Amino acid sequence: MSGLKREGDPAHRLDALRGTTPPRPHDARAIAALAANPGCARRALMDGAGLDKDAAARHLGFPAPFGQSPFAITRGNAFEALVKADGCAELLRMLRELLRLPVAEVAYHDVENVGENADARSGAHLRHAHTRSLIDRAARGEDDAGTLYDHPLLALTIAGHTAFLEPDVVAFQLGGRFHIVEIKSFAVIDGQAEPSAAAAAARQAAVYVLALRTLLEELGHDPLRVSHDVVLVCPENFANRPVATLVDVRRQLAVLRRQLARMTTLDRLMAGLPEDLTFDLRPGEDGRPTRPVAELADAVRRTTARYAPDCLSTCDLCFFCRDEARQEGASDLLGRQVRDELGGVASVAEALGLADGSRDPAEGQEEIARLLRNAERLRRECLGSV
Amino acid sequence: MSLLTSLARLRALDEGIAQPVATVRHCHLSARPMVFVPLRLSGEAAAPLAAMLGDDRDRPRLLVVPQPRNRDLRFAWAAELAGVLLPYVESFTADTETVERRGGDPYERALDAPQLVVPNTGGVAFTRLLGRSTRFRRADGPYPVPESVPLLGRWLTYFAERAAYPGSSLTLAATEELGRHWASGQSGLEDGNLASLVAWITEGPREEAEDPLVWPPAGPATDPGFDAEVLAPAIDSGSAERVTEALRTQLAPTWRLMWQALDLLAGLEPGASVAQRWEQDRASFSAMAESVAEGGPPQPRRDGAVAAAARLARMERAQAAYEVQRAYDDPLVMAEYRLTGExxxxxxxxxxxxxxxxxxxxxxxxxxxxxxxxxxxxxxxxxxxxxxxxxxxxxxxxxxxxxxxxxxxxxxxxxxxxxxxxxxxxxxxxxxxxSLTGDFQGSPGLPDAEATPWTHGGPPQQYVPDDEDAQEEWS
Amino acid sequence: MTADPGTGSPEPGPEHSPEQVIADVLADLPRHRGVVVDSPPGAGKSTLVVRAAAHLAATGEPLMIVAQTNEQVDDLVVRICDKHPHLTVGRLSAGAYAPPPRLLELAGVRVGTRVQDLGDPDIVIATADKWAWIGDRKWPWAIVDEAYQMRSDKLLRIAGLFERALFVGDPGQLDPFSIVDGDRWSGLSWDPLQSAVSVLLRHNPDLPVHRLPVSWRLPATAAPVVSRAFYPFTGFRSGTGPDERRMELVTGGLGTPHDRALEEAARSGWALLELPERHTVRTDGEAVRAVALLAERLLQRGAVAGSEQGERPVTADRIAVGAAHRDQVAAIRAAGLPPEITVDTANRLQGREYDVTIVLHPLSGRRDATAFHLESGRLCVLASRHRHACVVVARAGIAELLDAHPSAEPVQLGVPVKFPDGWEANQAVLEHLSRHRVRADRG
CATH class of the missing domain: 2.40.10 (Thrombin, subunit H)
Incomplete structure (x- = not known):
């Protein structure tokens, strides 16, 4: 967990990057999103620093295009309540069927109301400690019956910081074997779910699997007692009736481990940055950012982004970076495939200049120039333009 | 995408206007298309909220579920939708031609066929789910729905399936068709926004195309801000009129864009093979209409082993033929093969x-x-x-x-x-x-479904629609 | 790939002797409706097919054999007649097929387009495509070769022809594919785009699956690398020891990076000729020239390969050049290689064997990796065709490319996860290659 921080160590530098802005807690969703664009240094630094990218984007005048409909939120909450009603009776029925377990009765522990009177951070510590002792007891085989742990508070270390994971998950234990249960309100219709939604759920569930495995390991138990098959609970077809599906998250776990390992190498990214660089929003007493927008924009631009259109669905800062790419006339705007196809040519003007012959290819550009000129010739011929 | 298309995108970005990637139109356009812009309730798989539809650009029909959580109102909405869509579909079944077949009985083929036009691929997916959620309903039994609803479900399912069939024009997604003919100066992902793509083609990029307050999303998802600030209060007010008017503001702009998209496509001459593919569409439509008329069962939930293999073979042949035809019809498509030396x-x-x-x-x-x-x-x-x-x-x-x-x-x-x-x-x-040629071998036969071999699970259980299908909740 | 790495420890494959596995397979045949044999690269798959064919034919019951391409069918016919000249073989073919002379010389072989034309041979053999047109008979036994490269819809068309079958194939190579989107079938146990073996085993989970434990093709320098990267849960070993395969370059080198790469490959079985980092077009001219030059120097320096089969020169027909894309293949062919050198895509090199391979790395010069580039089967094919050495040409920067690769793969419910993951496999191979790196810019 967190140790003493020394001046100049990476964790300290990251804190300085964030400045006085309160850290945005890493939830499972944010951690899962670390793998969305690992090549982007800007994003890696902001995530590593725990910066609230959403707030930064707003302040920069490029608010993120993500919103959630109240209908979706209501629906999600109602579905979760249904699954968990009567001490998770419905959930238990599904687990029996899905895992083919002779579960007669299970205990139900809700960790949520532990430490609710304490302040946020110490409340989290209390609940995490409580989760630890419950899991430890289960792993020692002291609980005969199966147990459902609702809202367990798990933690992971991200770039030197301990992140408590938002406890919107259930852990199930029987005979010392654990399964993570993820409740989602997207539908499974005739056995199939929207693949991108299922992927997002799998990535998040993997975060919990890893956190629970880490916890078991810290407690001296075999981490592999947490199954890599997570239980995904969704509404079936067009009804509210829940259905459970096993999802193998081994691939997501591998990706997550890689990304967390990368987060420990952020110092390499910081090495080239100006000493005094900060993304500080300088929140005033009311919490609103007071930092001049131009100054913040300048600071953000000091770090290299790797914009791709996929960012539009995965990163709060996407509109800012897209705007930047437009101003630079970068071919990244058109998508990764176009960018890749253009070989080493990064700018739109350069590519077009090579295509119409108004620009001579630099060394190493002879081939893409030949291809582009050929493509230009064919387009002109077919479109009858001169 | 090829370098040729990439170059067109670069050029579009530079000149601020979309560039052609086709010299002829590769889809059939109906003289009387049914434009269908559906909206779905957020957070639900297939709960309808509203649809604007019709075959007359000046007289769109607006169908609204004033209280989207009410199951009965949803089925009433589906019945209303059927009331518009089914007469449209049936109006094409009467006029037919007799087609002789080598080694088979002659069959009747409709002279013209319906054409459903939705805004985007999301519209196709929603059409499929609407079809799935209605085709197993029953007009009798414990959970009766209006008689037209299961029939609507079968046709919506059919239209959604044809959308996935290579080269078919029975169902068009506007953004997809535009994207096949023009390259914008943005990414393929952003081309999924109809307002933005139409802007690129007509006058150049507009910032407000992404502003939901100016150009509401073309569905089926609504703008979360609209949901929170306008729709939710309107529903809570219990005023059906207020809900209807709120949804009209979200649909009307897309309605205009849809007809604009069709006009843009109509400005291109059809490719030489378009009529031939439409002929296959007409034959397919007639076969579907006949199956419905004969009281055949609704499409199964998922393809059985034999049906899946048969469909795959048909689709692969259609895809290969479509690629060849597009290149032969259009020098600009052929140019892609010239660029790669083929x-x-x-x-x-x-x-x-x-x-x-x-x-x-x-x-x-x-x-x-x-x-x-x-x-x-x-x-x-x-x-x-x-x-x-x-x-x-x-x-x-x-x-x-x-x-x-x-x-x-x-x-x-x-x-x-x-x-x-x-x-x-x-x-x-x-x-x-x-080297691209249309010489395809026929595909060998498949076993009857009842003769599905042991390697593929053996003969499937006979599917009989039962009450359980009909009572499947829709809440 | 069908192996379930989640349950239990890895199969103790390497301890089993190949003979024992073959005996087990033959013993299992009458006991089960289907038997599956996984065969890693060069593990004696054809030998097994020939053995099993003779074994089944000896029972006096007719046998049908299914392979995927005409070349594979012809190869099997020749091998069967060579080993078992007393057997009669009917070779079914399409009308347009012209049998190669080596086939016509064989006494026990008849070629025809209809089963009736073949007389009543012990064995009838044809491609899966041809078998799909045959419909009026049932064979008690079938052998399906290259079953992992066969799409399950093809199996559906022919499974009615046999009562019992032996399925043999390599699970590590490229999966079958389609030009149309098959999402509507994903998760179905009979998904027509899955391989024949996946569908077979999903419906018949109790069928025995055997594994050939020894690669006779891959040398001791390659088997552990390929096994770890592409068969992490099953594993195999090489049939030859560290000193049994040798390659020598008769003529001295000029000290150029290309020569040094060849020397490294001759010494260690692997070489990575690394070109300076640059994003390039797919048909990277510098890389293409490097590939061509390597092939040219290899011939000029008179490589001699020594193995359990004796010493022989590495002639042009014993060399293959592999790449990911067809345009790359065309560019390499146009670079002026001797025509006897095979130049092809991974797809078409499946099942083939050479002394030396020269590979243009699928990720060389790319800025972003796609699922196509990362597909583990593609790299597996390219890295497992050689008996002596494999020389890979790549631009620097692949490690960074892998590191920056975004992970947003969709998840289809009910579809078993495939292993190994392409990313991990690429990483493993790259890590190994980095130990055999020769930089092209340091002459």
């Missing part, structure tokens, strides 16, 4: 029209044509070739050397001793040859 075009510089192989009775006319081309030819000698200029002919590449390519015509020369006039290109004629 086709070449140029001027005929020399011919040997009476070149022949074999002696006596087995003597065959094999004219030689030499073409001068600027294209990089990467085809090895012996490659079978086809040509858009003479589609019945087949050739073979003899040799390619320094911009001169010799082609031997091996097919479609008839039995004459000399070449008939016009069959061999003249010196000076511009021609194009490609």
């Amino acid at each position: 086709a070449f075009a140029g001027e005929v510089v020399e011919t040997v029209p009476d070149n022949a192989e074999g002696e006596g009775r087995s003597r065959k006319l094999r004219p030689l044509v030499v073409i001068k081309t600027d294209d990089p030819v990467l085809l090895p000698p012996g490659t079978a070739l086809g040509t858009p200029e003479r589609r019945a002919q087949g050739g073979e590449l003899v040799e390619a050397h320094e911009g001169l390519v010799t082609v031997k015509i091996t097919k479609g020369m008839g039995r004459g001793k000399t070449a008939a006039p016009g069959t061999v290109p003249d010196v000076g004629e511009r021609v194009c040859y490609t």
Whole structure:
């Protein structure tokens, strides 16, 4: 967990990057999103620093295009309540069927109301400690019956910081074997779910699997007692009736481990940055950012982004970076495939200049120039333009 | 996407206006398309909220579920939708032509067929789910719905399935069709926004195309801000009129864009093979209409083993044929193959029209044509070739050397001793040859579903729609 | 790939002797409706097919054999007649097929387009495509070769022809594919785009699956690398020891990077000729020239390969050049290699064997990796065709490319996860290659 921080160590530098802005807690969703664009240094630094990218984007005048409909939120909450009603009776029925377990009765522990009177951070510590002792007891085989742990508070270390994971998950234990249960309100219709939604759920569930495995390991138990098959609970077809599906998250776990390992190498990214660089929003007493927008924009631009259109669905800062790419006339705007196809040519003007012959290819550009000129010739011929 | 399309995108970005990537239209456009813009309740798989639809741009029908959580109101909405869609579909079944089949009975084919046009791929997916959620309903039994609802479900399912069928024009997604004909200066992902794509094609990029307050999303998802600030209060107010008017503001702009998109496509001449593909669409439509008329069962939830293999084979053949036809119909599509060395075009510089192989009775006319081309030819000698200029002919590449390519015509020369006039290109004629040819083998038969082998799970259980399907909740 | 790495420890494959596995397979045949044999690269798959064919034919019951391409069918016919000249073989073919001379010379072989034309041979053999047109008979036994490269819809068309079958194939190579989107079938146990073996085992989970434990093709320098990267849960070993395969370059080198790469490959079985980092077009001219030059120097320096089969020169027909894309193949062919050198895509090199391979790395010069580039089967094919050495040409920067690769793969419910993951496999191979790196810019 967190140790003493020394001046100049990476964790300290990251804190300085964030400045006085309160850290945005890493939830499972944010951690899962670390793998969305690992090549982007800007994003890696902001995530590593725990910066609230959403707030930064707003302040920069490029608010993120993500919103959630109240209908979706209501629906999600109602579905979760249904699954968990009567001490998770419905959930238990599904687990029996899905895992083919002779579960007669299970205990139900809700960790949520532990430490609710304490302040946020110490409340989290209390609940995490409580989760630890419950899991430890289960792993020692002291609980005969199966147990459902609702809202367990798990933690992971991200770039030197301990992140408590938002406890919107259930852990199930029987005979010392654990399964993570993820409740989602997207539908499974005739056995199939929207693949991108299922992927997002799998990535998040993997975060919990890893956190629970880490916890078991810290407690001296075999981490592999947490199954890599997570239980995904969704509404079936067009009804509210829940259905459970096993999802193998081994691939997501591998990706997550890689990304967390990368987060420990952020110092390499910081090495080239100006000493005094900060993304500080300088929140005033009311919490609103007071930092001049131009100054913040300048600071953000000091770090290299790797914009791709996929960012539009995965990163709060996407509109800012897209705007930047437009101003630079970068071919990244058109998508990764176009960018890749253009070989080493990064700018739109350069590519077009090579295509119409108004620009001579630099060394190493002879081939893409030949291809582009050929493509230009064919387009002109077919479109009858001169 | 090829480098040719990428170049068009770069050019579009630079000039601030979309660039053509086709010189002809590759889809059929109906004289009377049914434009269908559905909206879904956020957070639900297939709960309808509203739809604007109709075949007259000046008279859209707006159908609204005033209280989207009410199951009965949803089915009432579905019945209303059926009331518009089914008469439209049925209006095409009466006029037919008799088609003779080699080795089969003649069949009736509709002279024209319906065409459903939705804004985007999301619209297709929603159509599929709407179809799935309604086709198993029953008009009798414990959970009765209006009689038209299950029938609507079958047709919506059919339209959604045709959307996935390569080259079919029975169901069009506006953004997809526009994207096949124009390259914008944004990414393919952003082209999914109809307002933005139409702007690129007509007047250049508009910032507000992404502003939901100016251009509401083209569905089926609504803008979360609209949901929170306008729709939720309107629903809570219990005023059906307020809900209807709120949803009208979200649908009307897309309605106009849809007709604008159709106008843009109509501005292009149809490609030579479009009518032929539409003929297949008409035949498919007639078969579906017949199945419905004969009281056949609704489409199953998922394809069985044999049905899946059969559909895959049909779709693969259709895809391959569609690719060939597009290239043969459109020099700009063919240019993609020329760029990669799989086709070449140029001027005929020399011919040997009476070149022949074999002696006596087995003597065959094999004219030689030499073409001068600027294209990089990467085809090895012996490659079978086809040509858009003479589609019945087949050739073979003899040799390619320094911009001169010799082609031997091996097919479609008839039995004459000399070449008939016009069959061999003249010196000076511009021609194009490609290794892309439409010679597809038929696919072998499949077992009957009842004879599904043990490797694939054995014979499936006979599917009988039952009450359980009909009562499947819709909440 | 069908192996379930989640349950239990890895199969103790390497301890089993190949003979024992073959005996087990033959013993299992009458006991089960289907038997599956996984065969890693060069593990004697054809030998097994020939053995099993003779074994089944000896029972006096007719046998059908299914392979995927005409070349594979012809190869099997020749091998069967060679080993078992007393057997009669009917070779079914399409009308347009012209049998190669080596086939016509064989006494026990008849070629025909209809079963009736073949007489009544012990064995009838054809491609899966041809078998799909045959419908009026049932064979008690079938052998399906290259079953992992066969799409399950093809199996559906022919499974009615046999009562019992032996399925043999390599699970590590490229999966079958389609030009149309098959999402509507994903998760179905009979998904027509899955391989024949996946569908077979999903419906018949109790069928025995055997594994050939020894690669006779891959040398001791390659088997552990390929096994770890592409068969992490099953594993195999090489049939030859560290000193049994040798390659020598008769003529001295000029000290160029290309020569040094060849020397490294001759010494260690692997070499990575690394070109300076640059994003390039797919048909990277510098890389293409490097590939061509390597092939040219390899011939000029008169490589001699020594193995359990004796010493022989590495002639042009014993060399293959592999790449990911067809345009790359075309560019390499156009670079002026001797025509006897095979140049092809991974797809078409499946099942083939050479002394030396020269590979243009699928990720060389790319800025972003796509699923196509990362597909583990593609790299597996390219890295497992050689008996002696494999020389990979790549631009620097692949490690960074892998590191920056975004992970947003969709998840289809009910579809078993495939292993190994392409990313991990690429990483493993790259890590190994980095130990055999020769930089092209340091002459």
